[in-house]
Amino acid sequence: MPELPSVKETALAWESLFRCQVTIMRRLQQLPEFKELSMREYDVLFNLRRAPQCGLRLGDLNESLLLSQPSLSRMIDRLVARGLVVRQQDPSDHRAILITLTGAGAEVQRRIGRAHVRHINEVLGGALDAEQLEQLRALTTALSQSVAEEQG
Amino acid sequence: MPELPSVKETALAWESLFRCQVTIMRRLQQLPEFKELSMREYDVLFNLRRAPQCGLRLGDLNESLLLSQPSLSRMIDRLVARGLVVRQQDPSDHRAILITLTGAGAEVQRRIGRAHVRHINEVLGGALDAEQLEQLRALTTALSQSVAEEQG
DNA sequence: CACTCTTATATGCAAATGCATATAAATGGG
């Protein structure tokens, strides 16, 4: 049984991760493309793109976002109004709603996504080398999974 | 001159860091103490606690937060109304406002902070060991600093 | 010192968000 990290060790790591995210997010949000679609809205399209063809339940989609369920419901209203996503009743559970990208929505996601990843590369590429980025990816992936599992 | 990381490598690292932050934040926000004070508001008090005694300019404080300048200005209004912070004119620059914690504000920050770090330890402590947490801290600290410097 | 330009914060107003709760459908017990 390994020793658990101290309160101080975990707090320092989280504090640093959080600040890092804030710093980078502030930069990434300045991309002109995010005037057309907010980063939160883009993130919804991005998540739908990685989803099965049948779409994602609103609740499942919600788990990937820092947004309350009612707020997401209304964001979906707006995305539907813009023709970027579609709401469909889940045939196997009529309480649920499946959300899917439209063709236009997928295209907007791809277009903004290309500019976004280029920008990410500009911002992060000069800061860490490939090996460090891979370490960071591995650590944060392990952390996400472990945290999600330990009470999901 | 070292090779720069590929677009894919940077995008994967950022995506993972971002999702990790979302996952953890959703858990941390559930702490009952954050019904009294939102996490954003707590973060303002936390930043002020680490600041010089004279306080922080609104604009400087704003750089540490994912919040527009007008939104922060109004959040400060509310924190002033609750007696947690004070606005003072900067004697050396009458355009600027120095924001400082009141005694009550400092006490609220300490109280919520104690519960918060315990919660952080519960959530992250089981996921990574001390060495991994230190690696994560080092990488994210280096990344923040490098990103902030490269165009600050 | 007048004038323009920049910097720091605040304010009007529309839009987005969250909380509490409503609606609607599935689930389980008697």
Place this chain on the structure above:
DNA sequence: CCCATTTATATGCATTTGCATATAAGAGTG
């Protein structure tokens, strides 16, 4: 099968947020 309970999403309403812009003060130029 009926009723209570749980689950999934939506809606009313107050609060918070952001965008555009106003206000106010320092800086620079002639």
